[in-house]
Amino acid sequence: xxxxxxxxxxETLEETFLKETIYTNLGKTERILSMATGTFLLFKGLRNAFxxxxxxxxxxxxxFGLMQRGMSGYCPxxxxxxxxxxxxxxxxxxxxx
Numbered sequence: 475x476x477x478x479x480x481x482x483x484x485e486t487l488e489e490t491f492l493k494e495t496i497y498t499n500l501g502k503t504e505r506i507l508s509m510a511t512g513t514f515l516l517f518k519g520l521r522n523a524f525x526x527x528x529x530x531x532x533x534x535x536x537x538f539g540l541m542q543r544g545m546s547g548y549c550p551x552x553x554x555x556x557x558x559x560x561x562x563x564x565x566x567x568x569x570x571x
Contacts, residue, residue: 518533
């Protein structure tokens with residue numbers, strides 16, 4: 475019974491939130507972790523909005539960014555890091571005796 479519910483939740487997530495497009499550069503696990511962490515930070519920021527407004531606003535900002543990253547599947551930082559690794563030139567070293 476529990477496995478059926480987990481499987482149903484997995485299918486729902488894949489159909490709605492985890493659709494891949496040509497711009498997707500994150501894996502499913504990374505997207506799920508980003509959404510979970512973003513949700514946690516959003517709720518934590520909302521809970522502490524009146525007691526610690528500066529820290530709370532930072533938590534809300536980072537939480538929203540992580541939620542957006544997980545929902546869209548696109549991360550400009552990951553794209554930049556991937557491009558830097560691909561743009562490097564290969565150097566042929568010849569050893570002479």
